[in-house]
Amino acid sequence: MQLYNYHRSSASFRVRIALALKGLPYDYQPVHLVRNEQLAADYAARSAQRLVPLLVDGDHAISQSLAIIEYLDETHPEPALLPADALGRARVRSLALDIACEIHPLNNLRVLRYLVKDLGVSEDAKNAWYRHWVEGGLEVVERRLTSEPQTGRHCHGDTPGLADCLLVPQIFNAQRFDCRLDGLPTVMRIFDACMALPAFQAAQPSACPDAQD
């Protein structure tokens, strides 16, 4: 398998964690987002969205980080990243979507660029926007993780899964943009539990082959 991705893309980071948790080897194919390599003709020929990550498995290319992780979980079931029961699966998916739909889309590079270039928003207002959606979104995740009995050492029980694959990259982003994290004891406890594991260490941006680019 090849993974087209970028070290600092948090959607890419999610997939790298899933691959590492499953112990699956892959070719790391860097796509430099800040240099707009995702818009170049050769990459656009692979990716209709001109987005990373993109997983190539044999003749097939799969886009969208959550779809990739579900695919990996179906084709390489052990260790499972989703619970066996429908209610548990619904909970994990909804936690993942609380991050993937409510937080991350508002804060990716092209949105921040639009705020600055098209709307003429100041650097301070852009950073306030970023923190607004991250902090409000993570408060929701904290409320759920604290109140829902299925939370364990990780987001769902005591083993890392899909929701943890989403949570950790979002915290990396929050830290980069100096978001408030002190009101999130359960989120940060789970973040620390994840980062104690070799799979999360190996997948983090600073460990990537393109980390210096």
Add this chain to the structure above:
Amino acid sequence: MQLYNYHRSSASFRVRIALALKGLPYDYQPVHLVRNEQLAADYAARSAQRLVPLLVDGDHAISQSLAIIEYLDETHPEPALLPADALGRARVRSLALDIACEIHPLNNLRVLRYLVKDLGVSEDAKNAWYRHWVEGGLEVVERRLTSEPQTGRHCHGDTPGLADCLLVPQIFNAQRFDCRLDGLPTVMRIFDACMALPAFQAAQPSACPDAQD
């Protein structure tokens, strides 16, 4: 089952379509977003996110439209809304996420409110923002639906599924905000095929009990 939702919420609309396609009866519980009923104490006690839709099935509440639809598909498998094969499932999920993560989050009510109230964006600039993300995002969906051989009468083959549940509400939104749709022949062909079906007709905003609110 009870569905807490709002007639004009496109995430709610997705779930209504799925329930209708499966022929599942439910109690329609309106939550008026423009009046901020989602923030009221009684609703906040149910929903950590203060968002619609929320499906209540017995003692369990499930949030996030995609997680709800996957749950319905697992607990009421016929008719299936996801293909049987892993690659097909990945394709349908990634199409759904192209809408749920790349288009819709940028254009929901709270984001538009932030643009106007916190960033002081004009009505024209707000509408341009809306159209920018919808039109660019739907171009991606069009490119995929036109080029990928699995597209049929519907987004994946000849029966409606998860991706169609996402596509139709997004087109309703695009029409409300006068987005350009003339460059989207495959998208609009599939939209028309969906709207010819009773399930999509029954689920549309104008057919909802709270349509006049």
